[in-house]
Amino acid sequence: MDNQAETNVQDQVNETVNTNQERVTAEKVNKLRNNEIFVFGSNLQGMHGGGAARIAFQRYGAIMGQGVGLQGKCYAIPTMQGDASTIKPYVDEFIDFAKQHPEMTFLVTKIGCGIAGFTPQEIAPLFKRAVKVQNIHLPQEFWDELK
Numbered sequence: 001m002d003n004q005a006e007t008n009v010q011d012q013v014n015e016t017v018n019t020n021q022e023r024v025t026a027e028k029v030n031k032l033r034n035n036e037i038f039v040f041g042s043n044l045q046g047m048h049g050g051g052a053a054r055i056a057f058q059r060y061g062a063i064m065g066q067g068v069g070l071q072g073k074c075y076a077i078p079t080m081q082g083d084a085s086t087i088k089p090y091v092d093e094f095i096d097f098a099k100q101h102p103e104m105t106f107l108v109t110k111i112g113c114g115i116a117g118f119t120p121q122e123i124a125p126l127f128k129r130a131v132k133v134q135n136i137h138l139p140q141e142f143w144d145e146l147k
Helices: 003-019 051-059 088-100 120-130 140-146
Strands: 036-042 069-071 074-078 105-108 136-139
Antiparallel strands (some): 069 074
C-alpha cells in the first residue's frame, strides 16, 4: 500500500472512531443486558482466577478450563501466552465472531492490560478491524489509541 492509500485508510479509521464514542465499554461492567457479552482477557488453560477473568467466572458464566471463545454471557480472548502478536489471531477470531452475531453487543474490557502486563498502546491496534463493527464496544483508552 502506498503512503496516500495508508493515509486515506487512517483518515477513515479516525472518522469512524470520532463518530462512535457511544461504543465505549464502561470502566467497570457491573451488569449485563440480555444481548450483552462481557469480553475479557484469559489464559489458554482457562484458569479464570484473577482480574476480569475472575469476574467473568463469578458473574457471567465463564467456564473453568475454557480459555477461548463464547461461554455463558462472556467471550474469552487469550492474552497470557506471549507478546502482543500472539494475541492478534484470537482478536481477529473474536471480530469475525462478532460480525456473525449482530444481535449481540460485545463489551470489550482492557484485555491484556492487567495481569498480562500489556499497555493500551500495545493492545488497541489489534482491534483496528473492530472500529467499523457496530456491535463491538471498546474501552476509551483503546479508542484514544486508534485515533
